[in-house]
Amino acid sequence: MFDSRQIKTFHEVVRSGSYSAAARALGYTQPAVSQQMKALERDVGTPLFIRVGRGIRLTEAGLTLARHSGTILESVDAARRQIDSLTRLRSGRVRLCAFPSAAATLIPEAMARLGTDHPGVRLELLEGEPPESLRLLTRGECDITLAFSYPGLAVEIPDEVEEIRLLEDRVTILLPTGHPLARRRAVQLGDLAGERWIAGCPRCRAHFLHVCAEAGFTPDISFATDDNLVVQSLVAAGVGIAMMPTLVLSFLCHRKITGRLVEPHAFRRISAYVLRDHQRIPAVGLVLDELRRVAANHVGC
CATH class of the missing domain: 3.40.190.10 (Periplasmic binding protein-like II)
Incomplete structure (x- = not known):
């Protein structure tokens, strides 16, 4: 419903007391501020300001929005900071489901590397054997599944799941x-x-x-x-x-x-499985990269 840029402009108009003062503070032209306020009023479906002489005054709806505009802007800024933190791998949570021998060998090494290079990224470990562990993935109960398969007895992979082979x-x-x-x-x-x-x-x-x-x-x-x-x-x-x-x-x-x-x-072939779209999530991609590095150290063991 709300455009954050319009809310920021509205908040500055209320703080400074006029369109012209808000325009100077924000680096806009006065017509640009006026157009944004008209667009905001169309979105909310009611006037937010009324003219009083050469000045403006908030309507009841304007007063209501004014009480919340600061909180709205703080929430948007907080969301942006958190998303930026996730994108830059300063934080994040990845739920990883693995069978016991992988959980005892590959996972500890990956977690140790993550803890050193990306301490804000948390890895939550679940234990499960295929094919149930793959069902957890498709139900959204984990982000990555480590599973094994044998030649001639391959695990059935759902269409929406990508297999990333790690080691034999x-x-x-x-x-x-x-x-x-x-x-x-x-x-x-x-x-x-x-x-x-x-x-x-x-x-x-x-x-x-x-x-x-x-x-x-x-x-x-x-x-x-x-x-x-x-x-x-x-x-x-x-x-x-x-x-x-x-x-x-x-x-x-x-x-x-x-x-x-x-x-x-x-x-037996050990692979990581992930929903195709989830590979683009930064923390998930990071964990997959760490698993590849760790698996490379175990090739031929």
Whole structure:
């Protein structure tokens, strides 16, 4: 309803007492001030000033607007300052949803860099696994989602969502340290056909079954759990062996187990997902850039 420039001019007319004085204070011509006040009166639908001799006087509507004009201008200025702060990355809030192993590795590094270079930008962390974490994104409950997918078992990406690939996380075989194959640098999956297995989360389990089928066998799964520490403890106890992404082993590794790369080459893809239009939000773009830098440090880990 209100044009902030007209409100500023109105506020100066009230303060200075005339159109001519307001024009001098603002650097306008008097006709320009008069035109702005007429336009403002059209917008509000009623006169704001009446002529009294050679001067002007506020109408009741003018008095009402005068009581609020200072507050309106202060609010507009405050909004501009806050928007400027967001644009210049002096402030901002980004809600990031990530699966546990990314939250334990990639996110802390990104947050540390943000805290040093842009201390006013706040990162709020939520935990979630795909595909639910992507639903949080499309429902507007987070700004960025970190999720993983496996070749042949890709996550379904909604049309309004952009995928930003970060890294390929190689899959390893977890063996007890005394296992005969633990001395090898890499392990052929087919050589493990007769082993008992500990399976992980549903998506990881689906990929595990897929690669075993490609290797020509159906694994004997003796136990399944979503907890990575439990998987490792079971392997250490000799209950079975397991398949686990390398990223997990970078922060969590039982002393009685060892990880060996699996052949043929197996990996999961880790990506950031964001609504297409949200990439233009400065704080969101900044967090995406930090995630790219951090992910580059983990390539080949």
